[in-house]
Amino acid sequence: MSCHCDEQKPQELNLIEEFPDKRKKLEEYIQSLDIGNNREKNRGLLIQSLHKAQDIFGYLPLCVQLFVADKLKLHLSEVYGVISFYSYFTDKPVGKYKIHVCTGTACFVKGAGAVLDEFKRYLNLEVGETSADRKFSLNSLRCVGACSLAPVVMVNDKVYGKVTAKMVPDIINECA
Amino acid sequence: MINLSINNLPVRVKKGSTILQAADKIGIRIPTLCHLELDCFTIENRMGSCRICVVEVEGRNNLAPACCTPVNEGMVVKTSTLRAINARRTMLDLILSDHPKDCLTCEKNGNCELQRLASEMDLHHLLYEGRQSKYDIDLACNAIVRDLDKCIMCRRCENACNNVQTVGILSGVGRGFEAVVGTPGLRPLSETKCVFCGQCVAACPVGALTEQNYKYNVWRALNNEKKHVVVQTAPAVRVAIGEEFGMAPGEIATGKLVAGLKLLGFDKVFDTDFAADLTIMEETTEFIDRLKKNENLPILTSCCPGWVKFLEHQFPELIYMPSSAKSPQQMFGAVAKSYYAEKMGLKPEDIVVVSVMPCLAKKYEASRSEFTRDGVPDVDIVISTRELADMFKEAGIHINKLEEQQFDSPLGESTGAGVIFGASGGVLEAALRTAADWLSGEDLKEFDFEEVRGLSGIRDTTVKVAGTDVKVAIASGLGNARKLLDRIKSGKAQYHAIEIMACPGGCLNGGGQPYIHGDTKILEKRKEAIYKADSGLSLRKSHQNPDVIKLYDEYLDKPGSKKAHELLHTHYTPRKNW
Amino acid sequence: MFDNIDKLSQRARELRAPTKQPIKVMVSMGTCGIAAGATPVLAALQKEIAERNLESSVKLVETGCMGLCYCEPSIEIENTQTGKSIIYGNVKPGDAPVIVKNLDGAAVGVDTVNRTWYYPELEEPGEQQLQARIVLRNSGRVNPERLDDYVANNGYQALGKVLTEMSARAVIDEILASGLRGRGGGGFPTGKKWEFAANQESDVKYLICNADEGDPGAFMDRAVLEGDPHSVLEAMAIAGYAIGAHEGYIYIRAEYPLAIKRLRIAIEQAENAGLLGKNILGSDFDFHIELKYGAGAFVCGEETALIHSIEGKRGEPTFKPPYPAISGLWGKPTIVNNVETFANITAIIRLGAAWFRRIGTEKSPGTKVFALAGKIKRVGLIEVPMGTALRDIIFNLGGGIYNDKEFKAVQTGGPSGGALPASQLDTPIDYDSLKALGSMMGSGGMIVMDEDDCMVNIAKFFLEFTLDESCGKCTPCRIGNTRLFEMLEQICEGNGTEETLTKLKTLALTIKDTALCGLGQTSPNPVLSTLSNFADEYQSHVKDKRCLAGVCTKLISYVINDQCVGCTLCARNCPVQCIAGERKEQHVIDQDKCIKCGVCYNTCKFHAIDRI
Ligand SMILES: Cc1cc2nc3c(=O)[nH]c(=O)nc-3n(C[C@H](O)[C@H](O)[C@H](O)COP(=O)(O)O)c2cc1C
Ligand code: SF4
Ligand code: SF4
Ligand code: SF4
Ligand code: SF4
Ligand code: SF4
Ligand code: SF4
Numbered sequence A: 001m002s003c004h005c006d007e008q009k010p011q012e013l014n015l016i017e018e019f020p021d022k023r024k025k026l027e028e029y030i031q032s033l034d035i036g037n038n039r040e041k042n043r044g045l046l047i048q049s050l051h052k053a054q055d056i057f058g059y060l061p062l063c064v065q066l067f068v069a070d071k072l073k074l075h076l077s078e079v080y081g082v083i084s085f086y087s088y089f090t091d092k093p094v095g096k097y098k099i100h101v102c103t104g105t106a107c108f109v110k111g112a113g114a115v116l117d118e119f120k121r122y123l124n125l126e127v128g129e130t131s132a133d134r135k136f137s138l139n140s141l142r143c144v145g146a147c148s149l150a151p152v153v154m155v156n157d158k159v160y161g162k163v164t165a166k167m168v169p170d171i172i173n174e175c176a
Numbered sequence B: 001m002i003n004l005s006i007n008n009l010p011v012r013v014k015k016g017s018t019i020l021q022a023a024d025k026i027g028i029r030i031p032t033l034c035h036l037e038l039d040c041f042t043i044e045n046r047m048g049s050c051r052i053c054v055v056e057v058e059g060r061n062n063l064a065p066a067c068c069t070p071v072n073e074g075m076v077v078k079t080s081t082l083r084a085i086n087a088r089r090t091m092l093d094l095i096l097s098d099h100p101k102d103c104l105t106c107e108k109n110g111n112c113e114l115q116r117l118a119s120e121m122d123l124h125h126l127l128y129e130g131r132q133s134k135y136d137i138d139l140a141c142n143a144i145v146r147d148l149d150k151c152i153m154c155r156r157c158e159n160a161c162n163n164v165q166t167v168g169i170l171s172g173v174g175r176g177f178e179a180v181v182g183t184p185g186l187r188p189l190s191e192t193k194c195v196f197c198g199q200c201v202a203a204c205p206v207g208a209l210t211e212q213n214y215k216y217n218v219w220r221a222l223n224n225e226k227k228h229v230v231v232q233t234a235p236a237v238r239v240a241i242g243e244e245f246g247m248a249p250g251e252i253a254t255g256k257l258v259a260g261l262k263l264l265g266f267d268k269v270f271d272t273d274f275a276a277d278l279t280i281m282e283e284t285t286e287f288i289d290r291l292k293k294n295e296n297l298p299i300l301t302s303c304c305p306g307w308v309k310f311l312e313h314q315f316p317e318l319i320y321m322p323s324s325a326k327s328p329q330q331m332f333g334a335v336a337k338s339y340y341a342e343k344m345g346l347k348p349e350d351i352v353v354v355s356v357m358p359c360l361a362k363k364y365e366a367s368r369s370e371f372t373r374d375g376v377p378d379v380d381i382v383i384s385t386r387e388l389a390d391m392f393k394e395a396g397i398h399i400n401k402l403e404e405q406q407f408d409s410p411l412g413e414s415t416g417a418g419v420i421f422g423a424s425g426g427v428l429e430a431a432l433r434t435a436a437d438w439l440s441g442e443d444l445k446e447f448d449f450e451e452v453r454g455l456s457g458i459r460d461t462t463v464k465v466a467g468t469d470v471k472v473a474i475a476s477g478l479g480n481a482r483k484l485l486d487r488i489k490s491g492k493a494q495y496h497a498i499e500i501m502a503c504p505g506g507c508l509n510g511g512g513q514p515y516i517h518g519d520t521k522i523l524e525k526r527k528e529a530i531y532k533a534d535s536g537l538s539l540r541k542s543h544q545n546p547d548v549i550k551l552y553d554e555y556l557d558k559p560g561s562k563k564a565h566e567l568l569h570t571h572y573t574p575r576k577n578w
Numbered sequence C: 001m002f003d004n005i006d007k008l009s010q011r012a013r014e015l016r017a018p019t020k021q022p023i024k025v026m027v028s029m030g031t032c033g034i035a036a037g038a039t040p041v042l043a044a045l046q047k048e049i050a051e052r053n054l055e056s057s058v059k060l061v062e063t064g065c066m067g068l069c070y071c072e073p074s075i076e077i078e079n080t081q082t083g084k085s086i087i088y089g090n091v092k093p094g095d096a097p098v099i100v101k102n103l104d105g106a107a108v109g110v111d112t113v114n115r116t117w118y119y120p121e122l123e124e125p126g127e128q129q130l131q132a133r134i135v136l137r138n139s140g141r142v143n144p145e146r147l148d149d150y151v152a153n154n155g156y157q158a159l160g161k162v163l164t165e166m167s168a169r170a171v172i173d174e175i176l177a178s179g180l181r182g183r184g185g186g187g188f189p190t191g192k193k194w195e196f197a198a199n200q201e202s203d204v205k206y207l208i209c210n211a212d213e214g215d216p217g218a219f220m221d222r223a224v225l226e227g228d229p230h231s232v233l234e235a236m237a238i239a240g241y242a243i244g245a246h247e248g249y250i251y252i253r254a255e256y257p258l259a260i261k262r263l264r265i266a267i268e269q270a271e272n273a274g275l276l277g278k279n280i281l282g283s284d285f286d287f288h289i290e291l292k293y294g295a296g297a298f299v300c301g302e303e304t305a306l307i308h309s310i311e312g313k314r315g316e317p318t319f320k321p322p323y324p325a326i327s328g329l330w331g332k333p334t335i336v337n338n339v340e341t342f343a344n345i346t347a348i349i350r351l352g353a354a355w356f357r358r359i360g361t362e363k364s365p366g367t368k369v370f371a372l373a374g375k376i377k378r379v380g381l382i383e384v385p386m387g388t389a390l391r392d393i394i395f396n397l398g399g400g401i402y403n404d405k406e407f408k409a410v411q412t413g414g415p416s417g418g419a420l421p422a423s424q425l426d427t428p429i430d431y432d433s434l435k436a437l438g439s440m441m442g443s444g445g446m447i448v449m450d451e452d453d454c455m456v457n458i459a460k461f462f463l464e465f466t467l468d469e470s471c472g473k474c475t476p477c478r479i480g481n482t483r484l485f486e487m488l489e490q491i492c493e494g495n496g497t498e499e500t501l502t503k504l505k506t507l508a509l510t511i512k513d514t515a516l517c518g519l520g521q522t523s524p525n526p527v528l529s530t531l532s533n534f535a536d537e538y539q540s541h542v543k544d545k546r547c548l549a550g551v552c553t554k555l556i557s558y559v560i561n562d563q564c565v566g567c568t569l570c571a572r573n574c575p576v577q578c579i580a581g582e583r584k585e586q587h588v589i590d591q592d593k594c595i596k597c598g599v600c601y602n603t604c605k606f607h608a609i610d611r612i
């Protein structure tokens, strides 16, 4: 019987060590929160810390999860469980251009499905995937509250309204 | 008190009871799947997630889950209306539509709550089919197998790991149809801080969590002419294995167990209790030494590998506290492959040491590199009580029908102190018995330390040991251990000696014991059996074990000697806290 | 710093005094307005006003939105001396000169918009005024980033009244008497909820404002928070006083950055002005408000899930009881109310329950804000008295169906609601009538569908949403909805049978009966309502294997007929280049390669492509 039970090192790039300035920013943010001895209350600070961490690092790989878990004195599983639950958080690297096709009801009835299909086809990506060159990631989202412009596509912070499948190549070409 | 009616029968129950509890009181068993209550430990999984327990309540527009709906005055409940029955059947149908239905080749076959429900509800044919969840089976560690395709999302394991044990490696992962209970990043258990206590396995109603099964390795060893195969059985095995053979819970099966093991073909059948006595010799020596010097106190027991691993991961700063004595299982292995091997004229590598343990962490313990000498592990194969019962069944050995037999010599003799290792508080009591005699230099007549016995999570008390006050504490269940350690760390409490067992109630409730499916009366019975076995013995103090005395005389010199340290002691390593 | 109510009233009087700037130019700057181009319009107006040296008489106000999404950017010009006002829609930066030149009259060439609403607090309704604005009374009229604007419009007067004149019990009684029901969807009487929480003995209680607004296509809470954040803060403080809570949280979805920003500003202003925080308005009442962010999970709108989310956990609902009012956030008594519910409170306190009850119906008093979207001409926000007929909303306020197509259905209540057919258009909208029709009020999203929508496909869309957003905890929702979805998929692909329909219905009813939380309990509604209201569409999918609306791609194909003149337009536009043909000759579609996107069908000018 051989032992396989010794913990292994994560294989991923360690962003926390790689970018000390970003680490510092996150550390300062978490330290500015009101962390006390009440474990349950500390846990209430998790989601906002993850928002901050994702703002800073772009995504939440294991090293960042561990860092946050450690600072808030939580189990890694509690952090991972939360990340995997909320669609806003991702533990995978994202593209430079984050394409979000709104698939909310208003956009759906105005033809968002065809727009999304065209993005998938054109970029050869499935929803939730990032292109190999890390240029584009394709995602859907549920309503940005601009339903009058349906169907809506967001590329990073830019909103495109009344999008049709035909406009897809243009939108992509605009991402220089 | 609350009055209600269930199926037109009046029921009176305590305020705060659930419909499930009220129905149980009048003998109506409402089927459950996600619900699990271990009342003696106040552990409850009340997720309300499987919806198999739904019943009709007058005045409610939807069905009520009996397991989590509190009763109200005047409530009118119907448990067997067509609406409720159809809904339950649909729930079962849906669960099965996302289930592999591999009963015939499933580790849980015959012991599965889902299978039992399916048999009781007798669906005949399934209406729903469609996409099924698919995950990689985690086979990477040698203690536990996780096959999430069979998981029904009852979350009982999560409750066990996070709330009861506070190990905290399981969590819901993902959501919707993709939701599953998993480790961070769905890594294998071996890459986490899992301590392999197996409490999740004990809690799982289905075959999603099971032990790594080494039965076949034992069969192979037994059939290998060149090997000398010895077996040791842990104290808690003898009070539980009978349950698998129609014996009443709490019936002690020691002699029949020995007879069965001999029939299986082991060359020698030994007792871990012998090694438990040996452990007491070493541990008590260390304890008295620390007590006299008043340093490194409290001493923590170290015979539970689950607890040791917990400490290494989550309290590395306290790593100096546990006794350096190996656990009985490992002491046994070390002695078998040295003293016994020499005595028998065998090479250590030609001996196969098989352990029968109530425990899954022992599988992991045996594989730790500290417990290997010259590439030869002290213990070769660890099987659980359940696996042994399966082997007996496969071999057609109905142990209940066998004539009782005795353990073999020289590693088979034990005292009552060794037996009580199987219950929470037992290790400490055994140590106190020896410490009292040694400190007073007498053979004391009063040595039943009743105050340290029980199933409750944390007990602390001051006991008189040869006239001095010794402050002791006992915790079982790692959540309780954590509370105790936090108290020590913060300086809120001071103790001289502490016993910690990873499993709530100790090894009698180990992760490798026959499943109890929530029936905690069985645990009470096992506990009673352990103390009955102890009181039935003429020798009840470890230092009076004649074979142990002989071992020191012939081989080890005296407790704490250099040779004893070489063979019987170990060290601990801090580990990552994730 | 207002350390007593008199100072506040004094300030309000000052602000209301006639100013030197009698003309107000209000530019709608909600998320949607900005997305539609309000920023350059604002800049152009500013420039034009400056160039004409009108700064002393014209005040340019950046407001939240008026709800005229369909014609954003929109602006309103009000002459505070004459009381006259005019609204322009679809304003372009180039319109600024003519608008500023004609500040009193109609600027020629710019779309004017009728005001279809009235303010019950200030005026009686006119002929055309189907809308009554209580919740949206300030939205589009005040600068949400200026506390003064809010104070000038009776802001914090209700809080002042409560703190100086009313006991906690009296506040609850007033709300009970108003008959206000929760606008978050369930319609639970707000006063009752407060009463439960007030009756709990506890050292700490919490108050939560539910601003998760997860129903896609509903954006009224966003508009309130962007357009009038103080009204929510004030109401929260009142509720806190009533139930004995000193800490409040606003749980807001992260997808609303502008609302978050404006709330942050408003909280800070109110704290600095002594209207939130310690010793509010000099009283001994303390109330703090903190923002908590969602992270993309619809189910977190459900109150127990929301509480878990604030606690930093997965947003999985738990079984009730215990209700949050007894054991909520961190185990303490907690009430959760919706943004719109709160936005009603201050008016009720100021004007009284009896005033409130004059609007709406007996069982559902007051108004409701709806977000009209989908195939409707005037997409936007409207606020109507409860009891208004659907037909009035869609055909009058909404202007009818986009491109003058045939109305098919309106989905109310979002993914939890149902699709109502033309025959139910005369339903007066309130909680109970909608429920009786198998739909829901929900948060107030209304998605209109026309002849081009396939109702089976719509049901499938909602189920896909539910599946995506289900927390996955309980069997009926996790597995049951997956099976429902798969059955709908079969039907849409032409593999459904009569038996599939029976199974679909039975399972949908069982899920309603067994699911753990509101999400699962209502998720089959779109299926059940379409099954009963659009049975023929299911039949044609199942029996004839046809999708009459031409949506289900597996059941349709595009074929070029002999009308084709060979203009090549379709071939040039087909994204997969599967149309072949010489110039001036009839083209052919390679059916194996065609992805049925319909582009050719929509581009051909000669009706030469059939969808069969
Ligand atoms: C799946 C689900 C989603 C919900 N989403 C929202 C929401 O986005 N906003 C909201 O105010 N209420 C939502 N609710 C209703 C809330 O649970 C809760 O009833 C409401 O916030 C109470 O406020 P009210 O009494 O003021 O309506 C949702 C309920 C369910 C079951
Ligand atoms: S888990 Fe149970 S039901 Fe599933 S295959 Fe195994 S024995 Fe059968
Ligand atoms: S129960 Fe039925 S299926 Fe299973 S082994 Fe027996 S006969 Fe075969
Ligand atoms: S074996 Fe113990 S520590 Fe490991 S997952 Fe199971 S309960 Fe948790
Ligand atoms: S692994 Fe077992 S105990 Fe854990 S959730 Fe799944 S079925 Fe339940
Ligand atoms: S308490 Fe016993 S059974 Fe449980 S892990 Fe420890 S040694 Fe094993
Ligand atoms: S009904 Fe759906 S969302 Fe609600 S608890 Fe069950 S699985 Fe979760």
Ligand code: SF4
Pocket: C558, C573, C574, C575, C576, C577, C578, C579, C589, C593, C594, C595, C596, C597, C598, C599, C600, C601
């Ligand atoms: S439907 Fe789309 S893919 Fe098919 S032929 Fe027309 S344009 Fe090409």
Ligand code: SF4
Pocket: C560, C563, C564, C565, C566, C567, C568, C569, C570, C571, C586, C587, C603, C604, C605, C606, C607, C608, C609
């Ligand atoms: S667009 Fe119409 S007319 Fe022109 S080639 Fe295509 S089918 Fe023929």
Ligand code: FES
Pocket: A102, A103, A104, A105, A106, A107, A108, A142, A143, A144, A145, A146, A147, A148, A150, A151, A152, C216, C217, C218
């Ligand atoms: S549904 Fe797409 S913006 Fe609202």
Ligand code: FES
Pocket: B031, B032, B033, B034, B035, B047, B048, B049, B050, B051, B052, B053, B054, B065, B066, B067, B068
């Ligand atoms: S046993 Fe009651 S819901 Fe699972």
Ligand code: FES
Pocket: A148, C028, C030, C031, C032, C033, C065, C066, C067, C068, C069, C070, C072, C219, C223, C380, C381
């Ligand atoms: S104009 Fe703001 S909501 Fe539409």
